[in-house]
Amino acid sequence: MSILKNMIHPNSPYKRIWDLFVFLCITYFAIEVPIRLVFPHKLTVGVTHFERFIQIIFGIDLVLNFFTSILKDRLVIQNKKIVAKTYLKSWFLIDFLSAFPFDLFGGFFFEYFGVTDSLKILRLLRSVRVFELFKSLRMLALGADSEDRFKLIEVINPMTFRLIFFVYWTSLFAHWVACGWIYLTPEFLADKDIYTRYIRSLYWSVTTLTTIGYGDITPTTNPQTIYTMGVMILGVGIYGYVIGNISTLLSNLDISRVTFQEKLNTINSFIKYKKLPPQLANRIRSYYINLWENKHGIDETEIWNQLPSGIKIDVSMFLHNHLISVVPFFKNAPEELKREVVLELKPAYYMKGDVIFREGDVPHNMYFLSKGQVEVIKEKTGELLATLNSGSFFGEMSLIDDSLRTATIRAGSYCDVYTLSKDAFSEILRHHPSFAKHINVIALERKQHQSSFKESDES
Structure with a gap:
């Protein structure tokens, strides 16, 4: 110790x-x-x-x-x-x-x-x-x-680090070469002050190392000539290194955009091969363009599948705990159950005008609106019942009963949504029997409320 x-x-x-x-x-x-x-x-x-x-x-x-x-x-x-x-x-x-x-x-x-x-x-x-x-x-x-x-x-990003390090060493080396030129050429601008002599020597160093060589400052003695040839050889290497690094830096500067463009080319080829109608083709392109603008080409599912379970749970709790905590029957849920719920959330994306589900559909998921806006519509009359914004949830009753959808949900803008399937929730309840009883009570109260509502409506 x-x-x-x-x-x-x-x-x-x-x-x-x-x-x-x-x-x-x-x-x-x-x-x-x-x-x-x-x-x-x-x-x-x-x-x-x-x-x-x-x-x-x-x-x-x-x-x-x-x-x-x-x-x-x-x-x-x-x-x-x-x-x-x-x-x-x-x-x-x-x-x-x-x-x-x-x-x-x-x-x-x-x-x-x-x-x-x-x-x-x-x-x-x-x-x-x-x-x-x-x-x-x-x-x-x-x-x-x-x-x-x-x-x-x-x-510091690796490419940025390489660039900073290269600029540092190149500047330092140019300084050494300039001092070496003055050392070999004591008569160089001997009538000038040391600042002028150094700046002119540094100018010669930079033009030689960058292989530009205007020829206004030239060697006159054998040592100067040999020194200049050595600097030229090093300059060619440095020049090649600079060009290679800059091209690599630029090509990797926004690699996600390059990947997105390749994907868009593939999609266009698919549309052309399948001879899709223009309206449908534009919807497909619009989907991927909006996905790029909002997600920057990040494939969330791919990243998610590669994370170990421990990190995945912690990330899920950080990102989605605020979403599930606003749901009434999740507010008092045990922490262990919440961790299992957020782990089962799946990302989904909808374009403006897309119908997420229709009135009368068989429910399979509840939805958490992370970003965007959705409209709650009465299918038969077309009446707009409500507008839900980021942080809202809908379709939650599909998790606790088997009733059909009572309204149509349509995306009012690009929507970033997370879904929780009914099957996944049932499996979670199996691990938490006490909370399952609480859900059963809520489901029973809902059915009694619906039946009493129907009776009053009939009378």
């Missing part, structure tokens, strides 16, 4: 915040170190203290990595020896070189190696870790129950 208390969970919210902070520190050095190498300048006391603070952060991060659990095959490994061995074989050397204060030992390194500030370029090695940190920051850790201390949710 002591090991568990001492080790840091890799998905801890605090670890995520720390990773973000380290990521920003790495980005600072990745930008600042090359600039200092090509534009040497004396640091102010404030900047020196700030960089010393960042080095301390890197040192703390190096130590924390020995006490941070690792994830392998979705298993959290908290054994200190395994964690340390894994870290020593992976990122330790890079982290150590980037955190070591070479500038404090400048005299020693100059005496034995003839270098001093150039060793600061070792800090760029830590930029390689940006990929790991950036990937971890794509996920967000949230507190969970005691059995699963931390759960991850994805906060």
Whole structure:
């Protein structure tokens, strides 16, 4: 247990915040170190203290990595020896070189190696870790129950993440290439200020990497020429990668719309093959178009069938509990029965003008109106008895007696409906005998009320 208390969970919210902070520190050095190498300048006391603070952060991060659990095959490994061995074989050397204060030992390194500030370029090695940190920051850790201390949710879409990561690395690489050009060409715009020299070098870097190359800035020495050829080769690769990713991003940006269009083409082929009349064909197309506009091409049934029963029940209660709770004989129903009821609800969709059921039909389902509007009509006279809106229910008496439909229900707009079949409800009552007695009492009272109504009507 002591090991568990001492080790840091890799998905801890605090670890995520720390990773973000380290990521920003790495980005600072990745930008600042090359600039200092090509534009040497004396640091102010404030900047020196700030960089010393960042080095301390890197040192703390190096130590924390020995006490941070690792994830392998979705298993959290908290054994200190395994964690340390894994870290020593992976990122330790890079982290150590980037955190070591070479500038404090400048005299020693100059005496034995003839270098001093150039060793600061070792800090760029830590930029390689940006990929790991950036990937971890794509996920967000949230507190969970005691059995699963931390759960991850994805906060950035994978395609969006790839695009952001690509823009970040491309910008950083263009910056490094620009600094490399200045380093190889000290005479480049030597009479200009450092801001102009950097911007013009960055311009050359971008035009070369994007394979545009206007030719207004060209290499004149062999090192410059070799450097330019290397950047061109990398630029071709980057250009191909950009085009490939953008085309993939655009094709997957709204994949549901593409799927819907394919389905609509199939429907049109079906209509043409079966030679359906124009009015019926338009109703079919209208149905699918309205289904797209309201459901965005989501096949609810397919998703529903793939969910495990435990999640399915919880989702059903969240989505439909308010619908069934307004039904009088469900208000005081036990929670277990409600959970079984919502699990049996089936989605159905109706277009404006569709008849959901007619007066005199044999009842098989009751209906919960999730979205839309329906009209209650007296079939013989055409009289509009009532209008029901979202959140309403109708046809509930079909669950408790065998009487025929007493009115016609017609969709007044596109309707998103959930149905509960009589057979499913009977099976649920079989599991809840006490509630079944309550339903029988309601059914008996309804029959007595109907018979008394008929007698008074006859007299």
